[in-house]
Amino acid sequence: MTIKEVCEKYDITADTLRYYERVGVIPAVTRTAGGIRDYQETDIAWVENAICFRDAGMPVEMLIEYVKLFQEGDSTIDARANLLKEAREAIVEARKKYDIALEKLDYKIGRYEIAQKTGVLTWDDQEEE
Amino acid sequence: MTIKEVCEKYDITADTLRYYERVGVIPAVTRTAGGIRDYQETDIAWVENAICFRDAGMPVEMLIEYVKLFQEGDSTIDARANLLKEAREAIVEARKKYDIALEKLDYKIGRYEIAQKTGVLTWDDQEEE
DNA sequence: TGTTGACTTAGAGTCAACTCCAAGTTGTAT
DNA sequence: ATACAACTTGGAGTTGACTCTAAGTCAACA
Numbered sequence: 001m002t003i004k005e006v007c008e009k010y011d012i013t014a015d016t017l018r019y020y021e022r023v024g025v026i027p028a029v030t031r032t033a034g035g036i037r038d039y040q041e042t043d044i045a046w047v048e049n050a051i052c053f054r055d056a057g058m059p060v061e062m063l064i065e066y067v068k069l070f071q072e073g074d075s076t077i078d079a080r081a082n083l084l085k086e087a088r089e090a091i092v093e094a095r096k097k098y099d100i101a102l103e104k105l106d107y108k109i110g111r112y113e114i115a116q117k118t119g120v121l122t123w124d125d126q127e128e129e
Numbered sequence: 130m131t132i133k134e135v136c137e138k139y140d141i142t143a144d145t146l147r148y149y150e151r152v153g154v155i156p157a158v159t160r161t162a163g164g165i166r167d168y169q170e171t172d173i174a175w176v177e178n179a180i181c182f183r184d185a186g187m188p189v190e191m192l193i194e195y196v197k198l199f200q201e202g203d204s205t206i207d208a209r210a211n212l213l214k215e216a217r218e219a220i221v222e223a224r225k226k227y228d229i230a231l232e233k234l235d236y237k238i239g240r241y242e243i244a245q246k247t248g249v250l251t252w253d254d255q256e257e258e
Numbered sequence: 259t260g261t262t263g264a265c266t267t268a269g270a271g272t273c274a275a276c277t278c279c280a281a282g283t284t285g286t287a288t
Numbered sequence: 289a290t291a292c293a294a295c296t297t298g299g300a301g302t303t304g305a306c307t308c309t310a311a312g313t314c315a316a317c318a
Contacts (some may be wrong), residue, residue, distance in 0.1 A: 006266075015307050018266090023305095034314050036265055049233065054170065055223075056230030057186075060305065077250065081241035088234045094184075095227045098220055101185030104178065105217045114211035132292075143295090146276055151297095152275095162283050165295055210271065 001039040009044075010051055017047065024064040025050050029112065056091050130168040130227055138173075146176065150223050153193040156200065185220050 003014045018036075020026050026046040029037045039047070050063055066083055069076035115121040132143045145165075149155045155175040168176070170186045179192055195212055198205035244250040 002264085012240055013264090013307075016305090019306060022267095031156065032314090034265090036314070052226070052230050052233055053228040054305090055257070057227075066252070074250065077241060077244050080240060081245065084234055084238050084241065087233065088238065091227055095182070095224060095231075097184040098186075098224045098227065100219065101181050101187070102220055103226075104181055105213055105220070108219065109210060109213050112206060115206050116210065121206065131295085142277075146274090147296090161284090163295085165284065167261060183275090 002043065003039070006044065008040050010047065012051060020047070020050055023060065023123060024067050025054075027058055027067055029100045053087070057094055058087050058091070082097060130173065132166045132168070135173065135176060137165070141175065141176075141180060147177055150191065153196050154183075154205055156196055182216070187216050187220070188222055191216060195258050 001009075006012075007014050018114060021029055021037075026043070028064045030040045032038050046067075053063060054060070062083065066080060069080045069083065097128055111121070111123065130138075132146055135141075135146060136143050150158055150166075151192065155172070158172045159169045161167045175196075183189070191212065195209060198209045221238060240250070240252065
């Protein structure tokens, strides 16, 4: 699979794919004899994981560390498991904050909808607006 | 409430609080006669909302727009409601990605835990590792 | 075989969101 | 009254994550 096909498949730029490889967010991608990237199943799986974890706010630095440990072999299994658990906790925490914001937003949106129907904005005493 | 107290209450730096005010993420804060910030209930409510929405990934730009509309008065109620609905959708979408990442992480962590018990890392055919 | 378009690299540039700095002011404790 | 910490401002600097540029190489087609 060419870099262009991978871009289209995951809606990501070629620059980002090359950047991920360059800094080590994914391991070195398979190349043709001419040196052009030719993504194999394995390469694509790494790309998919990278995008998935980045979308969940996992820092590039952490993904690099994971790939580094992975390449060091089985002796790093504990370290990798710990890293993933740490990442998991961060995501769970972030998700909680998303939920709190959603509650707040829903409350405010509800208020605005009442205002739009009645023409009057009413706020209770715990609101700034 | 002094800036320091607000910092401690919300675990945020004074620089960030001043930055939020400067760019308009929150409206101008109440000052003492000497010009020192003295956060009132209303100011604190704005700070709390700003932190909450930023924590959910809402861009600073969007918060600035909301404050701007708010200050323009009741004629912007529709615009504000639309802005909040847009923000809501973005957060819902981001949350979905967090859930997908969590599933993937749980699967991987599970594999590592088996590996730690048995000493053997086993991956199925859909895994890169 | 030439040309056109997609690919390559190293390195510089951009953007959002802070974060720090310098120089000056305020307010509290001796 | 005098330190001295904590505050103020405007503006510069940093960080993380891309994103772009220049100069060159590869590959498919006329």
